[in-house]
Amino acid sequence: MTEAVTPYDKPDQPPSQAASAPDGPASEPAFSPSDIRDGAAIALVTGVAGVLLGLLWVWLAPRVQYVSNGEAVFLRDTESEARIGADGTFLLLSVGFGVLSAVAVFLWRRGGGAAQVVGLAVGSVFAALVGWRVGLWLGPSSDLVAVARKAGKGVPFDAPLELLAHGALLGWPMAAVVVHLALTALWGTRDPAPELALWPSGYYQAPAGPADAAAPAGPADPAGYPSADPSPGTEPPRP
16 A cells, blocks of 8 residues: 655745745835936026026017007008017027027936926926016017107107917927937936846746646655656556
8 A cells, every 4th residue: 555645835936035035126216305306406497597588589589660650550561570580589599498408407417317307398398488578578668559659750669579479488398308308318327237036046946737737646756755757658666
């Protein structure tokens, strides 16, 4: 009579490894305090730079001139493209400032990061709004009646500076984000690749399949563990 032997179940992991294996990588916050500080500093400095945009817009934008006949105010040149030129000047200046701000941020922090991109985008939107309002404030007065009365009959005077195409406000943020992402992708620093965790040498457990579950266990060896399946045509030794 042979004694029933319970098949030995291999553990899914060696005991020494099971006790020390971590459950998984520790979750890290999306933004570290240093990233938040960098993003806030970028947004603040970029927003303040919008004042320079407004000054240059007032200086470089072409002027639209009106003239008064003593009763009403008319365009001096009805075919003038100065109104479109004012919008184009604002857009070109915004794109230029966007490129400069992206290059400055990249040179300051080559590692990149989501916090820097967010800070650059928020600061660029704020800078475009600041430049627009500063240009309107420093430009010619919007009170046409008072300006026409002061200029006199038949004397041309400058019309107030206006931004007819409000989509030009997106020139700075779009240029800044696109250029910064391109610079980071081409010349940004790369993090080292993570090392893969390896099992101890000599330990491997094949996944259990339907064939393994249905295969009968072989005769037990002297240590009490089932031995390998006997080769075909040979009869296992009898006790």
